[in-house]
Amino acid sequence: MKRDLSLPIDGATARQLRVGDILFLTGSIFTARDEAHLLMLEAQESGKDIPFDPSQMALFHCGPVVSKQNGGWKVIAAGPTTSIRMELFEDKYLETFRPPIIIGKGGMGDRTQAALESVGTVYTQYTGGAGALAAKRIESVEGVEWLEELGMPEAAWFFKVKDFGPLLVTMDSVGGNLYKDLEPTIAENMKAVMARIEAG
Amino acid sequence: MGSMTIQEALLVALKQAVTVLPQDVVNALQEARERETSSMGAAQLDAILENVAIARDGSIPMCQDTGIQTFFVEAGVNSPFLKDLRHWIGEAMIQATATVPLRPNTVDPFTGKNPGDNSGRFMPLIHWELVDGDDVLISILPKGGGSENMSALKMLAPGVGMKGIKRAVVEHIVSCRGWPCPPTILGVGIGGGADIAMKLGKKAVLREIGSRNAVPEAAELERELLELVNMTGVGPMGVGGETTCLAVHVEYAHRHPASLPLGILVQCWADRRARVRLNADGIAEVISR
Numbered sequence: 001m002k003r004d005l006s007l008p009i010d011g012a013t014a015r016q017l018r019v020g021d022i023l024f025l026t027g028s029i030f031t032a033r034d035e036a037h038l039l040m041l042e043a044q045e046s047g048k049d050i051p052f053d054p055s056q057m058a059l060f061h062c063g064p065v066v067s068k069q070n071g072g073w074k075v076i077a078a079g080p081t082t083s084i085r086m087e088l089f090e091d092k093y094l095e096t097f098r099p100p101i102i103i104g105k106g107g108m109g110d111r112t113q114a115a116l117e118s119v120g121t122v123y124t125q126y127t128g129g130a131g132a133l134a135a136k137r138i139e140s141v142e143g144v145e146w147l148e149e150l151g152m153p154e155a156a157w158f159f160k161v162k163d164f165g166p167l168l169v170t171m172d173s174v175g176g177n178l179y180k181d182l183e184p185t186i187a188e189n190m191k192a193v194m195a196r197i198e199a200g
Numbered sequence: 201m202g203s204m205t206i207q208e209a210l211l212v213a214l215k216q217a218v219t220v221l222p223q224d225v226v227n228a229l230q231e232a233r234e235r236e237t238s239s240m241g242a243a244q245l246d247a248i249l250e251n252v253a254i255a256r257d258g259s260i261p262m263c264q265d266t267g268i269q270t271f272f273v274e275a276g277v278n279s280p281f282l283k284d285l286r287h288w289i290g291e292a293m294i295q296a297t298a299t300v301p302l303r304p305n306t307v308d309p310f311t312g313k314n315p316g317d318n319s320g321r322f323m324p325l326i327h328w329e330l331v332d333g334d335d336v337l338i339s340i341l342p343k344g345g346g347s348e349n350m351s352a353l354k355m356l357a358p359g360v361g362m363k364g365i366k367r368a369v370v371e372h373i374v375s376c377r378g379w380p381c382p383p384t385i386l387g388v389g390i391g392g393g394a395d396i397a398m399k400l401g402k403k404a405v406l407r408e409i410g411s412r413n414a415v416p417e418a419a420e421l422e423r424e425l426l427e428l429v430n431m432t433g434v435g436p437m438g439v440g441g442e443t444t445c446l447a448v449h450v451e452y453a454h455r456h457p458a459s460l461p462l463g464i465l466v467q468c469w470a471d472r473r474a475r476v477r478l479n480a481d482g483i484a485e486v487i488s489r
Contacts, residue, residue: 065303077264082346106379127247128381131264132255151314189433197366
């Protein structure tokens, strides 16, 4: 089902989203990849303040190309990065910072799935490589954190977006998982592939 | 395109590579879209094609990961410019990073520092090959990290034979799921040694879609592997569908009797490439694709 959502969204709304839903987001999102995840978790542990509230935004696994123009920032390309790299710490990150929506690509593992269920977050897939399309839906850059330490791809960027999508929900908060649903079909197909190779 | 200096041509080619997808890849994506029976897979291909058009029309990078640029240089031994090429390529890289712009992607493995201009130790990567004549042909392959992470080396036991190679390739592609941004282009390097198999695989990625290895057995393996990987149903972006790979290209070398190295180079759908030719008079051109 197609859904237009305005961020921030409440916990109940996020909990209702299901695998197969297609979302278009309007509002504030922020980027965080490997290094920003680690930095934020370490800052939290050592009692430092995080300068924004991730629970009010969508978390975007993305390392954008951003260019400085007329004293401000302009997004050139900003598609999703491969989410599975963040599997190492995403469960802890979700439990600590509670963003209601993740935007990434390729899906994540069992630890993240469990955290989606306990926190009430959904994982959505944006088409990988669609960096120019994504940039078109980003209205403005609201700010950036840790640019100096982490560099452009790994810094946390804050974007104001309009109709940002299509975002396909592929992992939800009630155990739904599109990638897992596909596995029996692929396993069945692999039997045919292997039989064909054996037959030469 | 008209003649220009090598510096100009490298800048034009670097921009072209990341903003305009070669027509053979666009055609293959369109054919995949026409064949696609999964609605979710089709939606992924629609978004890719729309994205490719936006990037081309606006001269902006089609993907935010503009990659780490690998240059394959076929250097004519009689070219008077051999000693300058590394410098020119390095300078063009830094300039293109600022002007296209490209994402600064080079990171020091020890300090984590990013110099911000795509320079660095051994950067940009250059593979040199000496050839006859006085022309220099430079192929540029900006390769994203997501698909490079899915590339693999398998040191197979020679006893598994060609069947073992086919099994290993299909099993690997299924294990990659949607992570390398399928539909992908596979470069398969066979033989040589561990390093050569990987390098041959990467060179295979440079080939145009629709081209076939000149050796009939290798061409047949390309055809068969493509059919096999597309039977798996992984589909565009791993959400299920008909097309997991757009093309499979095989390159090979003779091997040690005890070794069967298999390099599987995975290239995302954004199979970005560009070529520059430099002649002995110092006139350069970007070769149209």
